[in-house]
Amino acid sequence: MNIGAAAARSGLPAKTIRYYEDIGLVVPARRANGYRDYADADVNRLAFIHRARDLGFDIESCRRLLALYSDRSRASADVKRLATEHLADIERKMRELELMANTLRHLVQHCRGDDRPDCPIIDDLATGEFAPAPAPPPPPSTAKANPR
Amino acid sequence: MNIGAAAARSGLPAKTIRYYEDIGLVVPARRANGYRDYADADVNRLAFIHRARDLGFDIESCRRLLALYSDRSRASADVKRLATEHLADIERKMRELELMANTLRHLVQHCRGDDRPDCPIIDDLATGEFAPAPAPPPPPSTAKANPR
DNA sequence: CTTGACCTTCCGGTGGCTGGAAGGCTTATC
């Protein structure tokens, strides 16, 4: 099967499949004319990688997973360890993103977003500490405070 | 101030500071001997970028934020828009990671992780659909089932 | 005068592709 067909079946772009050959992940046979010739097993490996990548595994982990995939005497413990470590990585990244998101939400909430320059977001970036929009001063005795 | 001092004050590695000059983010003066000479304002800009990067802004956004930082007639709405878009990006990434994490947790939970090859994680990667570990068959009439 | 701590530029590599150029092969149509 030509690379185009392998691409269609695995869901990967042909470019990516060539790259995977370059780095030795899936190396197909070659025909007399130099064209790559993918067997069904190759396409299975490609689709396997595709799904592993979609789950966020990096190429090195894909390589290990592939090795386990074709090792009929594997211990599922090895697979589980890979997956568990990767899960921990993802959870760490999520916590990092959550910290960023919390700070950003906080800053965005306090920025008036009008045509004036005062901006707690810029202030925070400039000073390293959150500088809130000045709280509207306690209204004078009249109830009609802060007309803006 | 030499680049080493600017690095210490901004918290950025000298290498990174040189890179920021390369891409035109913070371009210091030069002394007669060719050494970079950072003014306080430069260091402020570097620290500003440092914090923006820590919040996950990419370099292009940092460039825009820096422009707004030094634009005294900026509209805070422009800053807020940048931050809001970035926040949305982060939240999108978090959702992606959460999907991965959910799948991985599910798979990991169902993998026995012993020395045998049966593994729902590998099965899922191979077939694209979750293949749970076969539920332990209903125990035979004796109560002493599954001694392992 | 030498040592060591700075500083300079330049080149190459990271991960995981993606785009494009320049050219060969195959198949269909005129």
Added chain:
DNA sequence: GATAAGCCTTCCAGCCACCGGAAGGTCAAG
């Protein structure tokens, strides 16, 4: 047989945000 379209090939370059290291210049102290 010519030609065009649509495959395929290799190779080179670029993306992002740096980091490491080599080769060499500069400066202050002992």
